Amino acid sequence: MSHIQIKNLKKSYVDKRRVARSGKPDAASQEIVVLDDINLEFEEGEMVCILGPSGCGKSTMLRMIAGFDQPTSGEVLINGEPIDGPRADNIFVFQHSGLLPWMTVWENVELGLRHLEDKEEKDKTIQEYITMVELTGFEHHYPHQLSGGMQRRAELARAIAVNPDTLIMDEPFSGLDFLTHMKVREEVVNMHEYIKKTTLIVTHDIDDALIMGDRVIVMSGRPSHVKLEKKLNFGRPRDLARNHELSELREEIFFMLGISYAV
Ligand SMILES: Nc1ncnc2c1ncn2[C@@H]1O[C@H](COP(=O)(O)OP(=O)(O)OP(=O)(O)O)[C@@H](O)[C@H]1O
Numbered sequence: 001m002s003h004i005q006i007k008n009l010k011k012s013y014v015d016k017r018r019v020a021r022s023g024k025p026d027a028a029s030q031e032i033v034v035l036d037d038i039n040l041e042f043e044e045g046e047m048v049c050i051l052g053p054s055g056c057g058k059s060t061m062l063r064m065i066a067g068f069d070q071p072t073s074g075e076v077l078i079n080g081e082p083i084d085g086p087r088a089d090n091i092f093v094f095q096h097s098g099l100l101p102w103m104t105v106w107e108n109v110e111l112g113l114r115h116l117e118d119k120e121e122k123d124k125t126i127q128e129y130i131t132m133v134e135l136t137g138f139e140h141h142y143p144h145q146l147s148g149g150m151q152r153r154a155e156l157a158r159a160i161a162v163n164p165d166t167l168i169m170d171e172p173f174s175g176l177d178f179l180t181h182m183k184v185r186e187e188v189v190n191m192h193e194y195i196k197k198t199t200l201i202v203t204h205d206i207d208d209a210l211i212m213g214d215r216v217i218v219m220s221g222r223p224s225h226v227k228l229e230k231k232l233n234f235g236r237p238r239d240l241a242r243n244h245e246l247s248e249l250r251e252e253i254f255f256m257l258g259i260s261y262a263v
């Protein structure tokens with residue numbers, strides 16, 4: 001059985017302004033279908049990257065997987081069980097600015113490890129994650145004393161310290177400069193290699209998806225359905241320019257997203 005199953009998922013919203021304008025609710029004007037009949041499965045430990053045009057419903061889909069929002073119809077199953085609310089015990093939603101500003105890097109990472117009673121074990125684990133994201137020496141800095149990229153890496157350490165079964169990341173590299181983006185992306189790949197947990201990443205960057213994903217999913221514009229699903233059976237690190245199959249796929253996805261030439 002797949003770790004996460006999305007079955008016949010549909011999500012629509014009621015456009016209240018249109019109803020107000022027309023004065024009376026009529027079926028055609030009030031429903032905006034965002035996601036339409038989505039069927040997907042995510043395997044245990046898989047890293048899946050999701051691409052799609054802005055507004056197609058990627059965040060909406062992640063929210064439903066995390067249990068923050070309910071489908072209009074269809075269902076999301078985790079380990080075969082329908083999800084009916086947020087499950088902090090096994091899903092971690094990675095959100096930019098998730099660090100608590102009044103706590104140091106060490107204390108932020110420690111938050112996810114409150115269950116560990118043995119202080120020595122706890123300290124060792126915190127240090128291990130901080131070292132993993134290359135923040136050694138910055139343990140006692142506050143978030144505002146870190147660069148944007150360092151903050152993002154500290155957020156990553158905090159996320160993996162929680163040891164979730166599933167990590168959900170909605171545009172984890174947004175707002176980072178080019179080099180920092182690449183650095184944090186590398187950290188996410190390392191992190192996944194290390195913890196091997198199911199990881200779902202929404203990104204706007206086709207190269208991110210092709211470099212990181214065990215699988216890439218491309219969604220269509222609204223009402224959104226799955227336009228392409230492709231397994232990426234390539235080792236890492238990946239060189240997109242030299243890998244013929246990946247370069248072709250890159251072009252295909254550009255085209256699919258409405259860009260007629262790959263840049
Ligand atoms: N609570 C809501 N009420 C009404 N409409 C909503 C609500 N949440 C989302 N939508 C609509 O659903 C659509 C999809 O939104 P969503 O945020 O999931 O898109 P997205 O693919 O994540 O876009 P982006 O790439 O820009 O982040 C949008 O048209 C949005 O206006």
Ligand SMILES: [Mg+2]
Nearest residue numbers: 058059060170
């Ligand atoms: Mg979004």
